[in-house]
């Protein structure tokens with residue numbers, strides 16, 4: 001028995017090498033529409049307080065014609081690591097991209113390379129944020145680093161160049177152009193990856209005044225004092241009240257600093273774009289300065305400005321989804337193409353007084369995931385199983401009929417998309433965030449979530465005694481306002497989840513070393 005177990009990796013490898021390759025007839029096109037920091041709370045199809053504003057009619061259409069995943073989570077709630085997890089199907093410690101200071105090793109196995117082997121034409125257009133250039137793509141045209149909203153630079157295999165226009169529209173146009181001119185003899189896998197709605201939430205000229213006359217509903221946790229939670233929640237630096245900047249984030253400047261801000265904006269905008277920007281913001285900014293707000297009223301004003309700009313950005317992303325769906329319809333490819341919509345992680349829309357992400361708390365741990373494939377996925381269906389971004393690589397490979405290498409850690413969601421639930425589907429998720437010290441000061445933590453309970457372990461530098469635990473019961477406390485870790489009634493749950501955490505670390509190969517601060521040269525970004 002021991003002997004045959006030892007041979008298991010070899011046998012799996014042999015099985016992988018000799019697994020049948022798919023035939024081209026049955027290989028669907030795959031479109032992965034991905035945005036940056038798009039909170040599920042702001043997608044109409046997910047319901048919630050923004051739904052009455054109808055913020056996302058096209059994404060909602062995708063959901064009504066396909067499947068909405070209500071328990072889709074990330075393994076590490078930050079940009080680069082989320083993207084690396086999707087490309088490799090592996091947790092951060094296995095693919096080496098643990099925080100935004102990392103550099104992606106493009107020599108490693110990724111699903112686009114495997115799809116190329118399976119006969120696919122592959123492309124990535126838009127935000128990439130992995131530092132090294134893309135490998136495994138027949139076509140790539142990416143934003144350097146975070147990219148810019150106005151007149152963005154792009155890099156492709158010929159070098160860097162600047163494109164006039166608004167980034168979301170430019171990415172959409174480039175995508176449509178690629179779709180028109182691709183090698184149509186092959187199935188394709190296309191990743192259209194938007195920069196929006198990333199900070200500093202700069203809207204397109206045509207949406208600068210959208211929602212001007214609307215009051216955006218507030219979350220009841222806007223003035224959370226973190227009394228029921230741990231030190232990490234108290235000591236973060238991501239609050240609307242304190243962290244958000246007047247100039248860049250809130251687009252406002254005292255009279256004597258206006259020239260400075262205008263010069264900064266002109267570095268990216270042309271005079272016409274700047275004129276439209278000023279016409280939209282100046283009157284509202286003057287009224288704000290006149291009102292001289294402070295205390296809670298000031299936070300409320302900042303919340304309105306933040307949310308409106310954010311929703312204006314997501315409106316352009318939603319238009320982009322509509323444009324791709326229209327193109328597929330016109331090209332007669334809707335039935336042959338599975339379209340996914342997702343984001344690199346979730347985001348705080350003022351819940352707990354925050355913006356940004358990183359924490360394993362629900363708003364940033366969870367991310368939207370919607371898939372449409374006419375005739376294959378039941379319209380208007382909702383899945384509530386635990387899925388994670390590491391599952392996408394296996395999903396794409398299985399869709400393509402390509403073998404899934406045994407070292408990929410995620411599991412294909414194809415059975416779920418087809419409306420089945422495999423008996424052995426997972427009942428808990430592993431999470432690990434590493435970027436500390438770093439922007440927004442969120443302490444390093446790992447944790448386990450089983451649909452009802454979430455156990456989190458903060459550790460290392462600036463955590464009292466080097467380790468601090470939190471436990472939330474999401475059935476009784478969906479907004480995670482009170483950690484029940486120290487409550488004796490939950491002692492049994494704590495014990496069980498600690499065992500589960502150990503089992504998950506073991507399953508995913510998390511070592512002691514992985515929970516030490518990251519060493520080596522890290523470029524400041």
Ligand code: SGN
Pocket residue numbers: 036037078079080100129146198199200356439440525
């Ligand atoms: C920038 C932002 C941060 C954000 C990180 C990571 N600051 O540094 O607010 O958390 O990106 O975002 S900004 O002032 O430059 O906008 S991520 O989505 O790329 O991980």
Ligand code: CA
Pocket residue numbers: 036037078079198344345
């Ligand atoms: Ca992001």
